[in-house]
Amino acid sequence: MAVSNFTQDELDEIYAFAVDLGRKAGDLLMERIEQRISGSEGHSQKFEEKDSSVDIVTQTDEDLEVFIRNAIQEKYPDHKFLGEETYAKGQSRDYLIDEHPTWCIDPLDGKRLIQPHHLTPLKMLTFPGTVNYTHLFPMFCISIGFIVQHRPIIGVIYAPFQDQLFSACPGRGAWLNEKRKLPLIRNPSIPPMPANAPSSCIFSCEWGKDRRDIPDGNMRRKLESFTNMAAEIGSRDGKGGMVHGMRSLGSATLDLAYTAMGSFDIWWEGGCWEWDVAAGIAILLEAGGLVTTANPPEDPDTAPIEDLRLGSRLYLAIRPAGPSETETGRESQERTVREVWRRVRHLSYSRPGA
Amino acid sequence: MAVSNFTQDELDEIYAFAVDLGRKAGDLLMERIEQRISGSEGHSQKFEEKDSSVDIVTQTDEDLEVFIRNAIQEKYPDHKFLGEETYAKGQSRDYLIDEHPTWCIDPLDGKRLIQPHHLTPLKMLTFPGTVNYTHLFPMFCISIGFIVQHRPIIGVIYAPFQDQLFSACPGRGAWLNEKRKLPLIRNPSIPPMPANAPSSCIFSCEWGKDRRDIPDGNMRRKLESFTNMAAEIGSRDGKGGMVHGMRSLGSATLDLAYTAMGSFDIWWEGGCWEWDVAAGIAILLEAGGLVTTANPPEDPDTAPIEDLRLGSRLYLAIRPAGPSETETGRESQERTVREVWRRVRHLSYSRPGA
Numbered sequence: 001m002a003v004s005n006f007t008q009d010e011l012d013e014i015y016a017f018a019v020d021l022g023r024k025a026g027d028l029l030m031e032r033i034e035q036r037i038s039g040s041e042g043h044s045q046k047f048e049e050k051d052s053s054v055d056i057v058t059q060t061d062e063d064l065e066v067f068i069r070n071a072i073q074e075k076y077p078d079h080k081f082l083g084e085e086t087y088a089k090g091q092s093r094d095y096l097i098d099e100h101p102t103w104c105i106d107p108l109d110g111k112r113l114i115q116p117h118h119l120t121p122l123k124m125l126t127f128p129g130t131v132n133y134t135h136l137f138p139m140f141c142i143s144i145g146f147i148v149q150h151r152p153i154i155g156v157i158y159a160p161f162q163d164q165l166f167s168a169c170p171g172r173g174a175w176l177n178e179k180r181k182l183p184l185i186r187n188p189s190i191p192p193m194p195a196n197a198p199s200s201c202i203f204s205c206e207w208g209k210d211r212r213d214i215p216d217g218n219m220r221r222k223l224e225s226f227t228n229m230a231a232e233i234g235s236r237d238g239k240g241g242m243v244h245g246m247r248s249l250g251s252a253t254l255d256l257a258y259t260a261m262g263s264f265d266i267w268w269e270g271g272c273w274e275w276d277v278a279a280g281i282a283i284l285l286e287a288g289g290l291v292t293t294a295n296p297p298e299d300p301d302t303a304p305i306e307d308l309r310l311g312s313r314l315y316l317a318i319r320p321a322g323p324s325e326t327e328t329g330r331e332s333q334e335r336t337v338r339e340v341w342r343r344v345r346h347l348s349y350s351r352p353g354a
Numbered sequence: 355m356a357v358s359n360f361t362q363d364e365l366d367e368i369y370a371f372a373v374d375l376g377r378k379a380g381d382l383l384m385e386r387i388e389q390r391i392s393g394s395e396g397h398s399q400k401f402e403e404k405d406s407s408v409d410i411v412t413q414t415d416e417d418l419e420v421f422i423r424n425a426i427q428e429k430y431p432d433h434k435f436l437g438e439e440t441y442a443k444g445q446s447r448d449y450l451i452d453e454h455p456t457w458c459i460d461p462l463d464g465k466r467l468i469q470p471h472h473l474t475p476l477k478m479l480t481f482p483g484t485v486n487y488t489h490l491f492p493m494f495c496i497s498i499g500f501i502v503q504h505r506p507i508i509g510v511i512y513a514p515f516q517d518q519l520f521s522a523c524p525g526r527g528a529w530l531n532e533k534r535k536l537p538l539i540r541n542p543s544i545p546p547m548p549a550n551a552p553s554s555c556i557f558s559c560e561w562g563k564d565r566r567d568i569p570d571g572n573m574r575r576k577l578e579s580f581t582n583m584a585a586e587i588g589s590r591d592g593k594g595g596m597v598h599g600m601r602s603l604g605s606a607t608l609d610l611a612y613t614a615m616g617s618f619d620i621w622w623e624g625g626c627w628e629w630d631v632a633a634g635i636a637i638l639l640e641a642g643g644l645v646t647t648a649n650p651p652e653d654p655d656t657a658p659i660e661d662l663r664l665g666s667r668l669y670l671a672i673r674p675a676g677p678s679e680t681e682t683g684r685e686s687q688e689r690t691v692r693e694v695w696r697r698v699r700h701l702s703y704s705r706p707g708a
Contacts, residue, residue: 037534039541131598135556136538137617162516180391184490187393202489207600213589223581235567244485246561248602263491
């Protein structure tokens, strides 16, 4: 199954390159972690400043992006390259992806761009926020996505602290550590979405960085949506979804990876950027998942299930699903999409400058 | 530093036994996982029923508890043993721990006791709920705690899918995989709690299983507390805490382990049972963390910081902290406790039957 004008051989080569690159970048990241743990980063890094934990993380982020960009540009000089740091430095939030084959990477996910008051505008955009990485909460990763005609097709996500590498290539399937096919539970068959979804489901969601407590702001809309999904059946004017579990990892990238794995049934999020999701979407789609928009259409029961729009900052993802006696896997996914749409609010994330 | 009438040698021996037992139980669990992934569990297990995913997990849970209990009772016949399954089978929710040295274990955490309508009373209590394990979301673990005079002193938590073993023994420190001392960031010194805590903190919390959407019920109280912690500074009548990140893993046990590691700064939870927290509390305390009650006292600014009460089902935990120029580590932890207490609601969890 070749994609666009790439042959399977070409795709396989790009895929092998991306996996190797992800691992090498992960090794580099683990070296930095060992330095942080041993307390030796002050000696080996080229700077020493007051707010050193922030600077050390920023420096690691930038070094990783340079490492990954150089490798890609040397190997594939004709491909476009977009890194999270590219955006940060340019202070642009435009959607910069076009028809060309494009690498879209996040050198160190598990931080978030935030705007603390004491930072200058430039620093605002490069400040690694919440930061699973800063806290060494292991849910941080390197994310490398390859996009053709706005569709992520090859993805590598590597979480080096727990040595979990997720990867996918068209025609080759999606994998954990190149040995376990995703989703994990697939023998003798991939389970369909539960008949009573979203009940019985694990729902993955993130609070995000927009914490303004204003009437009908994103935080309140998210919370209302979360609460609908969580509350017992019959409550909240019939919107109670009684999901089995609510999970928040602080990483859209890993949320998608675990949805591809089958660990999460549903992921619903607004506000993330294309470098957060490119690799994860490639992996989830190749594993058999569904990705559409987070924002419910006017009639969630009948509206067509819109295809994902990269750059929309609004995503709803459903795990891979197999057929039941009464439905195809796709039908059970679409049924679940509609059940989520019935319970969630519109989110309002525009692209500053776009 | 001997505890009670145990010598350091005796503690060391118990600790080594517990670590070895945790690893062996983890290996057993991984065998079952490989069977689930390969689809061969139907052949190797001794039962085949309709609702097989539930039954397989229940069976694994019970087998693990028997394995762990037998090992402990053979090695330490004079110690008391309490397992999560012991409680489940007896249908008692009494606090059964007394002055005797007691092993308190959860053979398979990352599930929750829930009460689905279609299950019989006995099954209600043994049904593994939400289930990181059922979904193979890697945040499931084996939890082995050793308690003396109501205080967890030795703990082993093993999350085999990501091969993370957390452990602690009095006088020996707390460890990840027996090679990285906890908290991880400790060189040249353990960071104090942030001056502006809970801002800058990662806040770990769980939605739990009480999803009744009733006025002033636990779900609404939790949500109000979560929202206070998350909302920007200045909002919500001054209660906005603007924490850097909100995390929910679905496992109180691993929440505590990551707090000991320094990955989470604050963990606040009601509703969990002693087998969920015994090992984690031992590890967190040995790492230098603080554990007190989730429920704020009448005057959170001045009330004494109550010592943890095992069995209270209400916990607030703060990560290990070192001194700053103006505070001891303990002072920065206590300051953080009070800042959390100012923002959270009382939770109401009683012990059915107690």
